[in-house]
Amino acid sequence: MLGIAAFCADLRPIVQLDDALVAERFYLGGRAASGKIAFVAIDKRSLDQVGTWPWPRGLYGELLDRLVSAKVGDIVLDIDFSTPSTAEEDALLSAALERAGGGVLLPLFRQQASANSSETEISRPVPQLLDKSWPAFANVSLDPDGLVRRFSLGDVDNGIPTPSVAAALGGASGTMENQLVDFSITPQSVPTYSLSDILPGTVGDTELAGRSVVVGASATELKDIFPVPVYGALAGPLIHVLAAETLLQGRTLKTFDQRPLELLLATCLIVALLSFRHIGMTRTSGLLAAFGLIGEIAAFLLQRDCAIVIRTAVPWMLLSLAWVLALNERIDLGQVVAAIARTNASNTRRLMVRIISNSSDGIVAFGDDLKIVEINESARSIVKSDLGANLLTAVNERVSRALGELVHQFAASPGKLCSVSVQFSENVGDSHFDYEAIITLSPLEDAISKSGKRFGGCIIIRDITTRKRYEARLKRLSEEDELTGLLSRREFLARIEGCDGMVAVLDVDRFSRICSTLGRAVGDNMLRAIANRLSENVEALLARIDGDLFAIAWLEEIQDKAVLAEHLVSLFDEPLFVNDMRTNVSVRLGAAPLGLTDPEQALRAAESALYEAKAGSTRWTMFDPATAQAQARSRRLEADMRTAMAERQFFLLFQPQINLATGRFVGAEALLRWRHPELGLISPAEFVPIAETSGLICEIGRWVLMEACIEASRWPYGTVAVNVSPIQFERSDVEAEVRQALGSSRLPTSRLCIEMTESTFLDNNARSTEKMAALRAAGIALALDDFGTGYSSLSYLADLPLDKLKIDQSFIRRLTRDSGVMEIVKGIVSIAHGLGLEIVAEGIEGAVEMEALQNLRCETGQGYLFGKPQTANEMLANHVLQEV
DSSP, X not given: OHHHHHHSTXXXXXXXXXXXXHHHHHHHTOBOOOSSEEEEEEOHHHHHHHOSSSOOHHHHHHHHHHHHHTTOSOEEEOSOOOSOOOHHHHHHHHHHHHHTTTOEEEEEEEEESSTTOOOEEEEOOOHHHXXXXXXXXXXXXXXXXXXXXXXXXXXXXXXXXXXXXXXXXXXXOSOOOEEEOOTTBOGGGSOEEEHHHHTTTOSOHHHHTTOEEEEEEOOGGGTOEEEETTTEEEEHHHHHHHHHHHHHTTOOOBOOOOHHHHHHHHHHHHHHHHHTTTSOHHHHHHHHHHHHHHHXXXXXXXXXXXXXXXXXXHHHHHHHHHHHHHHHHHSOXXXXXXXXXXHHHHHHHHHHHHHHHHOSSEEEEEXXXXXXXXXXXXXXXXXXXXXXXXXXXXXXXXXXXXXXXXXXXXXXXXXXXXXXEEEXXXXXXXXXXXXXXXXXXXXXXXXXXXXXXXXXXXXXXXXXXXXXXXXXXXXXXXXXXXXXXSBOHHHHHHHTTTOOEEEEEEEETTHHHHHHHHOHHHHHHHHHHHHHHHHHHOOSEEEEEETTEXXXXXXXXXXXXXXXXXXXXXXXXXXXXXXXEEEOOOEEEEEEEESSSOHHHHHHHHHHHHHHHHHSSOXXXXXXXXXXXXXXXXXXXXXXXXXXXXXXXXXXXXXXXEETTTOOEEEEEEEEEXXXXXXXXXXXXXXXXXXXXXXXXXXXXXXXXXXXXXHHTTSSSOEEEEEOOHHHHHHSOHHHHHHHHHXXXXXXXXXXXXXXXXXXXXXXXXXXXXXXXXXXXXTOEEEEEEETBSSOOSTTTTTSOOSEEEEOHHHHTTTTTOHHHHHHHHHHHHHHHHTTOEEEEEOOOSHHHHHHHHHTTOOEEESTTTOOSBOHHHHIIIIIHHHO
């Protein structure tokens, strides 16, 4: 008992119990705050009102002016100002600090220099702010259990003792030690105001005058919340307020070394136990409990009235131990424990017999003579034997053989537990049953005797018939397609592993349309009919690998692959019978060799050939590595395109457009480029069609439009031409995207030109024309790009709301060499001028072409003669800035 008193006070459970008791006394002895310190909270309402974080520092300057005008006392801004803001915002706050006359405290924070370092450094406000304020440490430290119970009175900064926020507000000085926070002071009694009510003057000057003010975060999202006793969690600035109130109210909690008193208590208890053995146990228990309660009441009164903290966990432990010793004096605990053990053993025996008899598993217990000593009804129905039967002759042959081997194993390693599991089956009439027997031999306590090695054994027999059937069904399902009965994809790949020959993939044309029109049930019946047609006419491995995809593998060398492929697709020239109806089915086939690669790659090669056949007009196609490589590259580019936007791999170049009459710069066309991190520069001719097919062109086009407008807004003059894909024009709200780009960039509408090809309005002429008219009405110029290629009908020129016509570069390059081309260009220029359209000639590479176009009165030119596609800065330096 003396040892407990001397050495257990610092054990973690004892410390935790003491902390809990001290916290309970705080709760029971609650007191109000003095009201001399107010808390101005940056709460959620304040954050929502300002709408951004960190706040502009000028806002804190306004707050300081408001508080100073209310004639408050000291002001603490519990905000981290250790990093500069903008020069303007820092200047606003600095000026407010100067107007406050030095009555503002800014926080210092001591923290680790790095994550793995034990060294610390101090974060200070920027010098511009620190020079006009008082520094104070604002660290909040946690106890080992993660709760805040103490506060520091100060620390040393550059060799100068500096007070903490609590010490500065509470008027303490001259010491750097830690103190306990008096959590009997209730946070609800601290005058607390939302910062959103202070700035507009909702809180009057009379409520603030004369009080010190702590400004800090209370919103959960600002993560300045700490766990504390009694109240669960409090904001860090509010903890500083409670600590300062502890000092202001003279509640500096005192502790002392209680070990001498605890040793004295232990001695007194020992003497009392020895002196009063004649007292009954009931009276002894009452006296010990009364003594403990009196001590707890005294500790509460001392903590509440005198600010003295008494830790009572060790005294309670000593009283409990004294009660146990008194009980031991009056009762022979050894006999009680022995009686309990005998009762437990008897109860355990009865319980085990009941468990064995009620178990749904068959249980057989036997001795080292292998004769049955215990058997339940489930086991009797399986082994057809009873007590006293010899197991070697009474059970299934596989079980008896496993039992004999286990006995030999036990004899070789006596004293060790041995166990084995064996499965066997029995037929009862027309029924088949599967069982699992787990045989265990356990050494007895007197394992070695004169007669040999002794053991006790047990056999647990479990009916696994249902599990076996389920496993068989799972195996069948894993190997076969449930709908058609053909092999599954995984089983198909497993069977062609390491084989030579050929693999083919067959696909049903328009199968999804058939299902959507006639229903999924008809589609399933069609797949069954296709599987039956293949099974009846093809001697090969057959599988349904996905949806309407079937795989066929010949595991031998095929001499004439073309004949075999043609035979397969011709099987479906005859209609199928689906739901008692003759149904015509068209199929496509892709084939690839086996043995050169692993089965998965061979199957993918056949699928690649199938996609090639579906893209073309052929019924079947053999695998071509070059085509597959192109498809793989396309798939990779499509996948990489999805991250290229986020990683800013796309960029814009600009090709200048020149007035052919004056030679002056009038604008530029924005050209999209892609710098892939591994593949380098990707041609737009390669990635734009992929983007259009996948639908990503809409997002990319939106980005190009925004970037081009932002860049053009930096130019002193000139228009920027942006190409819009037909897919983007059809699927997106182009007018809204254009307005957003112009609004964000502040580019005038007159300086944007949207270029589109004729395919934009061929499929949906009326809807596209409406969109074009809306753009033109908004002041956006519209240009028809690549005129002279494709459909190039003159019929729509008069109807479309166009401003410009761009002659394709294929005409311009042959302009001076081919008189026929010259006449065509003359006609285009004449018609365009007649319709009031401006002409832009693309692909001008020489002075001769430029002179010819000047003679034709073509207004604008674009091409390598004036500049290759280049960055905006290069273009500005070469054209715009020189002219300016």
